Amino acid sequence: MLELRKDIFADERDDNLKEIGKGTQRQDMLGHVTGTSNYFNDHKLQGMLHLKVVRSTQAHARIRRIDTTEAERSAGVRRIIRGTDVPVNLNTLLSLINFGKDDEPSLAVDKVRYKGEPILAIVADSEREAFEAIAKVKVDYEPLPAVFDVEDALKPGAPVVNETYPKNAFIYHDVYDHQRLRFGDADAALASADHVLEQRYQMSPIEHAPTETNGAIAAPDTNGRYVVYTSTQALFFSVDTCAKILDVPSNTFHFIGGTVGGGFGGKVDTLTEPLAILGAMLTGRPVRYVFGREEEMQYGPPRGAERIYIKDGVMRDGRIVARKIRAYFDSGAYTRLSSYAAVKCAAHLPGPYTIPNVYGDVYCVFTNRTPATAMRGFGVTAMDFAIECQMDKLANLVGMDPMEFRILNAYRDGDMKAHRREAKNTALIECVQVAAEKAKWPIRDEFRRASSRKDGGGSRAAIPPTPTESRARPAAPAQQRTSYDRAPVTATREPPREPPPPPTTPPPPPPRPSAPSHGATRFSSVFGTRRR
Amino acid sequence: MSKIPLQFRHNGRDVAIFVDGGTNLLVALRELIGDMTPKFGCGQGGCGTCSVLIDGELHLSCLTLAETVAGRSIETLDGMKQGPNLHPLQRAFADHFAAQCGYCTPGMLMAAKALLDRNPSPSRDEVIEAISGNICRCTGYEPIINAILAAASGRVSA
Structure with a gap:
């Protein structure tokens, strides 16, 4: 039976629940059990x-x-x-x-x-x-010559898979060949950490x-x-x-x-x-x-494979002080949605933890493999798999209970995340507490009393000094236009059979987001904004 | 290519069609009879969503040559309802959320019916065995197993 924990987020809910907790028939169920639901192929x-x-x-x-x-x-x-x-x-x-x-x-x-x-x-x-x-x-x-490995594909002299991206990496905003996350000074923190753990994780493509x-x-x-x-x-x-x-x-x-x-x-x-x-x-x-x-x-597209290198610095008391990640998302031969997956990969690499120094490079790589596509949490799943394996190993390294280790490092309301968004409505601590309770896994009192709403913010809300990397920032050329704009298609390999039809009245351009128009903002306008 | 005349019973009704040699029963039912309840999932006997009953016995229609069912009785999900009412198995599947995308449901229901017709009170293991040739990618099987057990024990809403 469904258990409702109404104590969590109680002040954010009007508690006017009419449906939760009781069974409601799906609207398509009758069609399914009688075989009358119309799938595309049921039309003759x-x-x-x-x-x-x-x-x-x-x-x-x-x-x-x-x-x-x-x-x-x-x-x-x-x-x-x-x-x-x-x-x-x-x-x-x-x-x-x-x-x-x-x-x-x-x-x-x-x-x-x-x-x-x-x-x-x-x-x-x-x-x-x-x-x-x-x-x-x-x-x-x-x-x-074909290339099937993400790291081989990025080596100089590797076969060019997709001429649109001659370096076998997706180019963000016409400038950047990978996603990078810089927060604090990970190298300095790694140098002064009590322990450093470096590991390699990998996930294969998965067919739906x-x-x-x-x-x-x-x-x-x-x-x-x-x-x-x-x-x-x-x-x-x-x-x-x-x-x-x-x-x-x-x-x-x-x-x-x-x-x-x-x-x-x-x-x-x-x-x-x-x-x-x-x-x-x-x-x-x-x-x-x-x-x-x-x-x-x-040949149907799978969930894309990922390879992830994690180097974490941890103190004897269990605090993770630095995380350095290099990750490769295997897009296969074409982009499809993998450029977006790599963005998510970069955003999620600190995991639900507050780490004061984070350094991440994530590449969306082209190989001669089947193009990858969406699958539940794509870009996040493999990263989370790697991070959570790493968390267990780190806990073991410092001799801490893995549940308590997660509570100690969990993000809390008011903390600054590495991608410079304030953490809100965090609940990892409560999740771990409930999981421990259900599994009858003993955790010490101080961890049982921890709360996502306590001890966050303050110095944890600050953006730490982050070393700048001296490299020329080439100006981004104009974005490629979509077919809505009816601009001439420049990249086709074959001339079109006939001249394109005269432009019809173009629809008004989509409203520009007021925030800086980088990829992540646009995505949120398409796939729904995050819960505030 | 010459056509082969073929007569059989389809959900209690006599039907007659002409099929090309080599046509499988799934194509004959869907494209010549117009019964869209058996589904195509693999065409190679791997998924079970095309399952039908031939003389009460469970068969994969995609691996059955149409010409081999001459004179026999075919049951599909299209014939499962009892007049305007759902069959207890259909009711149980609905009550237990035993379908999500619904694509494996026709095959699951036929496999379940084949089981209950010969064994009205199966054990849980017998239910699992009975649907072991049917792949469901959504539900995780538990709701389906529970639905079949509920139908067997008469624990189904009217």
Whole structure:
């Protein structure tokens, strides 16, 4: 049974609880138990065609030639779609909020950058005929050296994965090749610490493995629009991404989604809608593009891998006085959302602890691996795994109980966090106390009496003197414009088939945040502001 | 390609279709009969969301050739409701929050029905065994196991 701890944050709640503590039926439950919930694939449309893609067999290769002569003659083939058929064949998901450069084609043109990258799409009368035609496409590759390790990718002379970022690292605000966090003097504090513990942590990519695979059905409507049934977790994200890639206004599309057969972050990348819609545009028929299980598991984007080096300085009494972290987030071959993951990684590297000297470098690295995407807490999860392993080791090093060690170092209301935000509504101490109580884990009285609302702030609220690093700060060039601005696309590798249509009246620009417009602020305006 | 005529019973109703050789039962049900309750999850017998009953026995429709069910009786989730009322298993799944995204639910319910039809009061281990071929990525299985046990013992709201 649910236990409510009403004593915590009591003064911030009106306690007018009507629903918490009693069962309420989900609105979609009746559909689920009767099998009448409509998933994207439960729509059977008259004359529906089936789209399948040819995927790269190479992790990194130049495409010399794509031979489709045999595939064109294959039974049931309606249309072969190449990269040159995609109106804007270069995109990055977060360009919708002006973050990052377009770096990923819908269909590879000159080169493939990961095994499984889509090269060509075939639309056929049946799934079987689409598969048969796919098997007849011959791609002539010139294999290139590949790089699969984040640290190798950053070494001089490493193969360039993604030419948009020639140093294999995402560039923030057109200037910075990594995220850095500087708070106090970590080197000096490490030099005077009683103990220093340096460790290496690593987390592999993780596949979401939803029971329903990614997919979409796009159908021409009679009013010139397209109805799109999709598995997406991010409907409006997908609408705008498709509008950009297909170079049409977003009201060309009527997207229908909402019933998702498991997503967990693996259905936010707009993987299938653009090609399904393009197929429908080019054939005038409904087109279905759904991942098979192998595609989902092998080539669907995973949670990105991370490698983290932590060097902590701790005093004999258990206080952590310095933390120095170098972390690498494996973005795979393209950016997608990993640039954002690295920002979160940097913000979370002190963990829920007050450490007076923090130094962090976090790189978003390109490798010839499957592009990574969202998954619960991406960017934070591996960092927290590393930090909490480290906390246990530090407690052991100074001979302290791990629960008490966490309470001692926990942040408290009023403390200054390393990224220069005041800690508010902290509750780590209370969480540890409850966990200890539930686990019947004895902690000493002074730790049982500790509170997040006591002993914070004061000198702990100060921003310590932080050594400045002498390095030229190049002026940031203007941000890349999104498709909303209808500026010419400069980075496409292939000339567009036809000149772009004359600019339609652009919508008013989004309101500028009043705070300094760095990435984190923009993100909070998209994904919701933090609880104050 | 020549079509194969095929007749079978679908949720108590006789149906007749023409299938291509090699068509699996999942595709036949979804695309030719129009019963969208069995789902495609893997097409290789790994996930169980396409599970149906053939003559009362649990089968993976994605690995069953359609032509092999001629003259047999197929049950899917579409036939589980009893008139306008939910089957006790459906009621129990709803009451116990045994579905989240809902995509494995059709297969889970068919696996549960196959179990209760032959063993009306299974043990917890027997329930776990019965749904061991069905993958759920959301619930963590506990609510599903509890729902099936509740349906078996009649502890289901009307």
